[in-house]
Amino acid sequence: MQHVDGNALAGPLAEFFSFDATTATAxxxxxxxxxxxxxxxxxRSGAGTVVRCSTCDHVLATLVETTDxxxxxxxxISAIEVRRG
Amino acid sequence: MSxxxxxxxxxxxxxxxxxxxxxxxxWHVATVASTRRETPNASxxxxxxxxxxxxxxxxxxxxxxxxxxxxxxxRSYSIASSGAGTRVTLAVDRLPDGEVSxxxxxxxxxxxMLEVHGPLGAFFVWAPDAAHAAAAVDARPVxxxxxxxxxxxxxxxxxxxxxxxxxxxxxxxYSVRSPDDVYFADELRRLAEASAPLQLDLVYTxxxxxxWRTPPARITREVLESAVIPAAERPRVFVCxxxxxxxRVADWLVELGHDARSIRTERYGGT
Ligand SMILES: Cc1cc2nc3c(=O)[nH]c(=O)nc-3n(C[C@H](O)[C@H](O)[C@H](O)COP(=O)(O)OP(=O)(O)OC[C@H]3O[C@@H](n4cnc5c(N)ncnc54)[C@H](O)[C@@H]3O)c2cc1C
Ligand SMILES: [Zn+2]
Numbered sequence: 001m002q003h004v005d006g007n008a009l010a011g012p013l014a015e016f017f018s019f020d021a022t023t024a025t026a027x028x029x030x031x032x033x034x035x036x037x038x039x040x041x042x043x044r045s046g047a048g049t050v051v052r053c054s055t056c057d058h059v060l061a062t063l064v065e066t067t068d069x070x071x072x073x074x075x076x077i078s079a080i081e082v083r084r085g
Numbered sequence: 086m087s088x089x090x091x092x093x094x095x096x097x098x099x100x101x102x103x104x105x106x107x108x109x110x111x112w113h114v115a116t117v118a119s120t121r122r123e124t125p126n127a128s129x130x131x132x133x134x135x136x137x138x139x140x141x142x143x144x145x146x147x148x149x150x151x152x153x154x155x156x157x158x159x160r161s162y163s164i165a166s167s168g169a170g171t172r173v174t175l176a177v178d179r180l181p182d183g184e185v186s187x188x189x190x191x192x193x194x195x196x197x198m199l200e201v202h203g204p205l206g207a208f209f210v211w212a213p214d215a216a217h218a219a220a221a222v223d224a225r226p227v228x229x230x231x232x233x234x235x236x237x238x239x240x241x242x243x244x245x246x247x248x249x250x251x252x253x254x255x256x257x258x259y260s261v262r263s264p265d266d267v268y269f270a271d272e273l274r275r276l277a278e279a280s281a282p283l284q285l286d287l288v289y290t291x292x293x294x295x296x297w298r299t300p301p302a303r304i305t306r307e308v309l310e311s312a313v314i315p316a317a318e319r320p321r322v323f324v325c326x327x328x329x330x331x332x333r334v335a336d337w338l339v340e341l342g343h344d345a346r347s348i349r350t351e352r353y354g355g356t
Contacts, residue, residue: 002328002354002355002356003328003352003354004161004328004351004352004353004354005209005350005351005352006208007145007206007208007209007351008145008161010110010145010205010206010207011110011146011147011159011161011202011203011205014110014202014205020110020205020206020207020208022206022207022208023207023208036208038206038208038209038349039350067155067157
């Protein structure tokens with residue numbers, strides 16, 4: 001299945017976060033790697049979007065969007081760090 | 086926390102300090118201002134976007150199409166333009182079996198309305214001001230590497246660099262099928278001759294111009310090595326194109342000694 005970068009999450013994540021979350025650093029639950037969400041691998045399909053760690057392939061997040069709701073699961077991320085200023 | 090500290094971190098001061106370099110994104114109604122053929126397979130689309138806050142070079146937007154029955158399709162497109170103003174330029178490549186791109190390339194006309202979400206993405210961007218500020222401490226050159234339509238956000242960066250007369254060294258390696266498939270061909274040529282020059286290296290994969298020094302072929306590790314700013318000069322590298330192109334190039338760059346943290350990628354999808 002084809003994939004893109006976490007850059008492509010900027011639009012969908014704008015519904016959940018009040019800043020551009022693709023520049024935030026997330027820690028992978030699978031391997032502990034730290035990386036900007038923009039560097040993650042993103043698999044999109046009609047059913048939803050799966051975000052995987054680019055180091056170990058672990059599922060970091062899942063998104064489902066329909067006309068009347070948007071849902072995000074962050075089960076594979078143990079922490080998110082945001083830079084201030 | 087002391088009174089004094091609390092004073093200096095009043096909500097007003099804190100929000101002023103945290104004002105993002107990139108404006109807040111939102112949904113907008115866009116009117117197609119003009120369309121023109123960019124290459125035999127791609128179209129340049131100029132949008133007039135109501136309430137557009139401006140964008141940085143390298144950002145993208147999401148286009149949402151809605152069918153009469155309510156079915157929607159959303160796709161991301163890089164923005165070829167940057168700066169203030171409500172005009173936004175896109176360049177879209179037609180995929181033969183695509184759902185959205187054939188419509189954008191063949192059917193969209195001036196006066197049509199589209200829904201767009203943006204500007205999006207603060208990661209795959211280059212800003213002249215930031216580069217200027219950084220230049221004092223860390224004047225790192227910038228290497229751009231594009232495959233096909235992947236040149237769109239990189240062209241925006243090269244143009245912003247030229248307009249700002251930014252002194253940062255800029256080089257673009259651009260892989261295209263044939264001379265007819267070069268996006269922004271005239272603009273790139275002009276940038277290559279400008280006073281803050283863009284060093285432009287083209288690689289033809291199917292058909293080269295007459296008298297071209299090398300036969301057409303895909304980029305190899307050797308070509309990459311000879312046509313990018315060497316790892317020893319610690320360039321910031323932006324790579325954009327189809328997923329397969331970007332992954333091949335990014336892997337080679339790391340093998341050639343480039344620091345993975347200095348490489349930013351934008352995969353457009355496909356294989
Ligand atoms: C951040 C970002 C920016 C982008 N910017 C641009 C841009 O400036 N210009 C542009 O033309 N495209 C750009 N794209 C790609 C664009 O979003 C669409 O994927 C593309 O237009 C195909 O959409 P479609 O609906 O026509 O094809 P779909 O119906 O989605 O797919 C049709 C078939 O083509 C394959 N496919 C999908 N995308 C690609 C691809 N890029 N290359 C090869 N095969 C593919 C699919 O796997 C499928 O088999 C960008 C993508 C991202 C993530
Ligand atoms: Zn991991």
